[in-house]
Amino acid sequence: MDNYNIAIDGPAGAGKSTIAKRVAKKLEYIYVDTGAMYRAMALFMLRQEIFAEDEGKISKACNQAEITIEYIDGEQQVILNGENVTGQIRTEEVGKMASAVAKCNAVRTKMVQLQKNLAATSNVIMDGRDIGTVVLPDADLKVYLTASSKERALRRWKELENKGISSDRSEIEADIVKRDFQDMNRENSPLRQAEDAVLVDSSNLTIDEVVDKIILLFKEKCSGELG
Ligand code: CDP
Numbered sequence: 371m372d373n374y375n376i377a378i379d380g381p382a383g384a385g386k387s388t389i390a391k392r393v394a395k396k397l398e399y400i401y402v403d404t405g406a407m408y409r410a411m412a413l414f415m416l417r418q419e420i421f422a423e424d425e426g427k428i429s430k431a432c433n434q435a436e437i438t439i440e441y442i443d444g445e446q447q448v449i450l451n452g453e454n455v456t457g458q459i460r461t462e463e464v465g466k467m468a469s470a471v472a473k474c475n476a477v478r479t480k481m482v483q484l485q486k487n488l489a490a491t492s493n494v495i496m497d498g499r500d501i502g503t504v505v506l507p508d509a510d511l512k513v514y515l516t517a518s519s520k521e522r523a524l525r526r527w528k529e530l531e532n533k534g535i536s537s538d539r540s541e542i543e544a545d546i547v548k549r550d551f552q553d554m555n556r557e558n559s560p561l562r563q564a565e566d567a568v569l570v571d572s573s574n575l576t577i578d579e580v581v582d583k584i585i586l587l588f589k590e591k592c593s594g595e596l597g
Contacts, residue, residue, distance in 0.1 A: 373493050374399070374510050374592065376584070377509035378390050378495065378497040378512075379502050379512070379561065380514055381516055381561065384515045384517050385525065388577055392577065393584050396581070396585060397585070400494045401497075405498055405499075407439070407485075409468045410448045412465075412467035412468040415428055416467055422471075423470075433476070437449065439484075440454075466545065473552070475558050499560075500559035502514070503559065511592075512564050514564070514568070527539045
């Protein structure tokens with residue numbers, strides 16, 4: 371029997387990971403956070419003191435970074451050269467560096483292969499920037515999840531506040547806009563809505579509303595096949 375795959379793409383802070391995690395739980399699928407893999411690669415480069423602009427060094431160094439994922443109590447863990455770095459990749463610094471390393475062809479080729487292998491062996495819901503366009507072009511459902519940059523910045527700001535980190539909302543929005551521009555305008559696998567993806571704008575929807583919408587879309591697409 372073939373596996374079922376759901377692809378969720380969209381810009382930074384659209385809520386992809388929160389929503390994909392909940393959908394995965396409801397459907398009992400595996401959630402694959404591909405951004406975490408690029409973030410682990412970014413952490414590796416930062417530790418090597420490689421600059422974001424130095425594409426040549428990034429291309430070469432990425433061969434020394436072995437990135438894999440594991441699950442502990444259903445939560446994805448990212449392993450970088452044998453070290454669990456899951457707790458170290460959620461900073462703004464790593465996020466910015468991830469967007470820079472993600473431009474590199476050698477990095478993408480490595481990550482995409484790993485992601486395709488995961489989807490070939492399990493029912494997955496995967497989120498990222500190129501899932502519907504490159505990683506899972508035959509996904510059973512593709513969603514392009516977005517929200518206004520103002521709303522996305524507000525969500526990021528709240529997330530940081532909840533962690534006790536104070537930050538400037540307009541600076542966060544500026545960073546988000548810059549990162550989106552970089553992701554949408556790069557040569558390799560730019561972020562764009564796949565032709566057959568359903569656009570969901572979450573600006574005025576709650577998390578539960580988006581989750582229910584995606585599950586409904588999935589059931590509609592696969593009606594007759596699902597038990
Ligand atoms: O959580 P957030 O949306 O801020 O970012 P993320 O999903 O953790 O991804 C971090 C960066 O990795 C993005 O800005 C992209 O540049 C890159 N990325 C990518 O190029 N392709 C993916 N499939 C996932 C992430």
